[in-house]
Amino acid sequence: MLGLIKFVQRVPGGSFVTYDVEHYGETQPFWIPDGTVMGTEERRNQSMIPPEYVYKTAKEFQWDIYGENVKLQKQIVNAFTVNFREFERQGRGLYIYSGTKGSGKTMLACCLCNEIIERYGISVKFISVPDFVELIKDKREGSREKTDSIYQTRLLVLDDIGAQTGKQEWIDNALFRLVDYRKREFLPTIFTSNSDAEKLKMDDRTVDRIVSISTDVKIPERSIRREKAAESNRMFIQGLLDAEKA
Ligand SMILES: Nc1ncnc2c1ncn2[C@@H]1O[C@H](COP(=O)(O)OP(=O)(O)O)[C@@H](O)[C@H]1O
Ligand SMILES: [Mg+2]
Structure with missing residues (x-):
């Protein structure tokens, strides 16, 4: 390394x-x-996983933090890492969703990417849907290759599907082409979204394909980000008060 x-x-x-x-x-x-053969580190570097999640592993994702029964979700996620070859054989991925921002969707998707890179040493790519839309628009040198690598990567994370603004036909078409390609080639995709797959405001053909190639993982409606921020704020203030007393 x-x-x-x-x-x-x-x-x-x-x-x-x-x-x-x-x-x-x-x-x-x-x-x-x-x-x-590329090393794990190189795969990681090429994955475009957001810096804050580059080294997050599945172990760091806390399921017990939600205070709800998440047994099924946990089982599906474990199956995905342990039986990834079977998911690949079926061209099946995951649909991670929750209406609440900061509930851990992106983090979970990235933890899974890291786990798959470690265990299987395959190419993994992460891109948010808004960034994918920008990439398609980008006519500069190299953007074509980048788009191709997103089409062809063994595992793709499409973060925040449904967050694309406006129902522009070309965006719908670009997403259809990508999802359709991944389905036809049996290439697993992990989607994250604020909305139930059935309620996505997108072309029906795209929604149908997403539903047919994904297993749902419902994340509880709790902003862990906000809870963690409140907790670290509380500890910070407590630290100041303790220092004053001493
Ligand atoms: N299950 C979890 N375990 C540990 N930290 C979490 C968990 N869920 C969320 N977080 C924290 O909250 C932050 C926001 O999560 P994120 O995945 O970006 O939310 P979302 O994509 O659902 O908006 C993360 O950076 C992490 O610090
Ligand atoms: Mg997110």
Whole structure:
């Protein structure tokens, strides 16, 4: 494990990769021929998982925090990591949803990505639907390849489906093409959403496909983000008061 990738220069036949190593700095560029098996770290770097979740593992996702019975959800999520090959064989993914912001949907999806990268060493990509829409619009060099890699990655997270604004036909079509492709190629996708799949305000054809290739994971309606923020605020104030007393 070399640390974070700082720079990749692609040339025919392979790439020169420069790493940024803690307490050392930038390395000399390493020659990595095409087709070389990628390391976990490199997969992670290429996954586009948001920085706050890059190193989160399934163990860090607290199920007991919701104070509700989440046994079924937990079982489905465990099955997904343990039997991922079977999910792949069926081209099946997950639909993680809850109407409440901060309830842990994105975090859970990222924990699952990390788990899959670790266990199976396959390509995983994360993109939010608004970013996917921007990417499709982007005509700059490299955006086409990025779009292709999202189509073809072995596991894709499409975060916040249904959050795309406006019912513009081209957006609907772009999402249809992506979801349809993943379904036809048996490539699992994890969707996260604020809405029940059946109630997504999208093209019916897309909704049908999402429903047919996903297993639902309902996250309880509780803003864990807000609860954690309130708790750390309380501890901060308590710390100040204790210091004053001392
Ligand atoms: N089950 C959980 N276990 C631990 N932390 C959680 C959990 N759910 C949410 N959090 C915390 O709340 C934050 C917001 O979660 P996030 O996944 O972004 O919410 P959502 O995508 O549902 O809006 C996370 O960064 C994490 O700190
Ligand atoms: Mg989210």
